[in-house]
Amino acid sequence: MKTIIEPFKIKSVEPIFFTTKEERVDILKEAHFNPFLIKAKNVIIDLLTDSGTSAMSSEQWAGMMRGDESYAGSSSFFHFEETVRSITHMPFIIPTHQGRASEKILFSIIGGKGKYFVSNTLFDTTRANIEFSGAEGVDLLCAEGNQPALIAPFKGNMDVARLEQFIQDKGAENIPIVMITITNNSGGGQPVSMENIKAVRAVCTAHNIPLFIDACRFAENAYFIKLREKGYENKTVFEIAQELFSYADGCTMSAKKDAFANIGGFLAMKDEDLAMHCRNLLVITEGFPTYGGLAGRDLEAIAIGLKEIMEEDYLRYRIRSIEYIGDKLDIDNIPYIKPTGGHAVYLDAKAFLPHIPAHEFPGQALCCELFIEGGIRGVEIGTVMFGKYDADGNTIPAPMELVRLAIPRRVYTQSHIDYVTEVISAVYKRRNEIKGLKISYESPLLRHFTAKFERL
Ligand SMILES: *Cc1c(COP(=O)(O)O)cnc(C)c1O
Numbered sequence: 001m002k003t004i005i006e007p008f009k010i011k012s013v014e015p016i017f018f019t020t021k022e023e024r025v026d027i028l029k030e031a032h033f034n035p036f037l038i039k040a041k042n043v044i045i046d047l048l049t050d051s052g053t054s055a056m057s058s059e060q061w062a063g064m065m066r067g068d069e070s071y072a073g074s075s076s077f078f079h080f081e082e083t084v085r086s087i088t089h090m091p092f093i094i095p096t097h098q099g100r101a102s103e104k105i106l107f108s109i110i111g112g113k114g115k116y117f118v119s120n121t122l123f124d125t126t127r128a129n130i131e132f133s134g135a136e137g138v139d140l141l142c143a144e145g146n147q148p149a150l151i152a153p154f155k156g157n158m159d160v161a162r163l164e165q166f167i168q169d170k171g172a173e174n175i176p177i178v179m180i181t182i183t184n185n186s187g188g189g190q191p192v193s194m195e196n197i198k199a200v201r202a203v204c205t206a207h208n209i210p211l212f213i214d215a216c217r218f219a220e221n222a223y224f225i226k227l228r229e230k231g232y233e234n235k236t237v238f239e240i241a242q243e244l245f246s247y248a249d250g251c252t253m254s255a256k257k258d259a260f261a262n263i264g265g266f267l268a269m270k271d272e273d274l275a276m277h278c279r280n281l282l283v284i285t286e287g288f289p290t291y292g293g294l295a296g297r298d299l300e301a302i303a304i305g306l307k308e309i310m311e312e313d314y315l316r317y318r319i320r321s322i323e324y325i326g327d328k329l330d331i332d333n334i335p336y337i338k339p340t341g342g343h344a345v346y347l348d349a350k351a352f353l354p355h356i357p358a359h360e361f362p363g364q365a366l367c368c369e370l371f372i373e374g375g376i377r378g379v380e381i382g383t384v385m386f387g388k389y390d391a392d393g394n395t396i397p398a399p400m401e402l403v404r405l406a407i408p409r410r411v412y413t414q415s416h417i418d419y420v421t422e423v424i425s426a427v428y429k430r431r432n433e434i435k436g437l438k439i440s441y442e443s444p445l446l447r448h449f450t451a452k453f454e455r456l
Pocket residue numbers: 051098099100101123125126181185214216253254255256257264265
């Protein structure tokens with residue numbers, strides 16, 4: 001088979017600024033060993049996130065120019081609404097400035113003390129919004145999902161038996177919605193099968209609990225279903241996405257992911273009363289219901305991006321380009337979550353640095369070394385992000401210690417990626433010398449964004 005190539009040409013480029021290893025040691029120290037605090041111009045390959053970092057197409061940029069900036073009833077809103085509706089078939093579509101704004105609105109209304117929100121894995125902002133409302137977030141990931149080295153097609157699936165048990169234990173009346181994250185970002189970018197979504201839907205229906213989808217990477221998930229699930233080989237990604245949403249009562253979305261937009265998001269739902277409450281909050285926090293915190297040009301870019309994201313030449317390249325990183329890591333037996341997910345490679349820091357215990361943050365230490373070695377910025381998804389303290393102040397570790405290298409959409413070429421894998425290999429060769437970290441400052445919520453560290 002021939003190489004699967006980028007299905008686009010480059011029209012506009014941005015420079016990369018190079019630094020030396022000595023300079024990067026100082027940069028990292030100034031950033032208190034937290035990659036979030038490094039200036040972007042000091043990063044060579046930025047894999048911090050795939051969120052809002054996509055390269056827009058010439059069509060999207062043309063749409064930006066066409067954007068209708070009318071305060072009310074903008075034609076860009078109707079283009080956006082019609083596109084979202086064609087995929088989700090939801091009657092009520094509410095634009096927001098990004099995914100977490102959708103979450104804030106939704107959980108302010110349906111959250112609160114004594115409530116439980118059950119998911120395969122809640123993303124960090126989703127969990128934070130749930131907890132901020134006073135409610136509790138519960139992750140019920142399938143057993144395969146917590147075994148990094150195990151190869152299985154749908155490691156993002158929810159554990160349906162535990163869901164049923166959880167509802168029995170806590171009572172359906174205390175569970176306002178069940179939420180499935182597709183793909184499962186915090187759990188390795190792993191997809192959820194259509195069969196699993198249908199099974200969760202059936203449990204929800206039996207207990208009269210609405211099902212919401214955190215739809216940030218719906219197109220990547222739909223493509224995995226096409227590749228891996230029987231009966232979907234000959235369906236289009238658009239048809240698979242429509243089926244996916246047909247089982248849901250609502251969704252939250254960050255258009256910074258599978259819409260190729262640099263900003264944006266939405267909430268969509270079937271319940272008119274809930275939509276009314278959401279719009280009331282939207283007006284005081286985001287904006288009028290036909291722009292919701294976005295410019296008309298953003299709505300236009302999202303509408304166009306949502307169609308481009310479902311093009312199968314793009315998705316074939318996208319999924320293969322991530323798998324390619326895994327193939328390279330396999331040459332040196334470098335541990336990562338297998339198989340590779342849709343938008344990122346997740347290095348298994350627990351296996352990479354077995355001599356560093358969870359409370360000394362192996363994932364964070366690995367992030368720091370990737371930066372020093374090659375100016376690569378990734379993000380820890382482990383005890384820094386999800387760790388808690390017990391009553392005695394001891395660390396309760398996260399289930400996995402990962403370093404996520406998220407690949408921005410349509411941004412880096414194969415030689416950039418070859419460089420990345422060379423840097424990872426170089427760090428792996430000197431892994432025994434790498435030391436852990438301790439926290440010197442942290443905030444109470446989402447501490448990973450602003451925490452400061454010291455080397456042990
Ligand atoms: C990014 C993301 C969000 C939040 O979206 P923002 O646009 O960053 O606010 C929610 N859920 C998942 C799965 C995400 O990846």
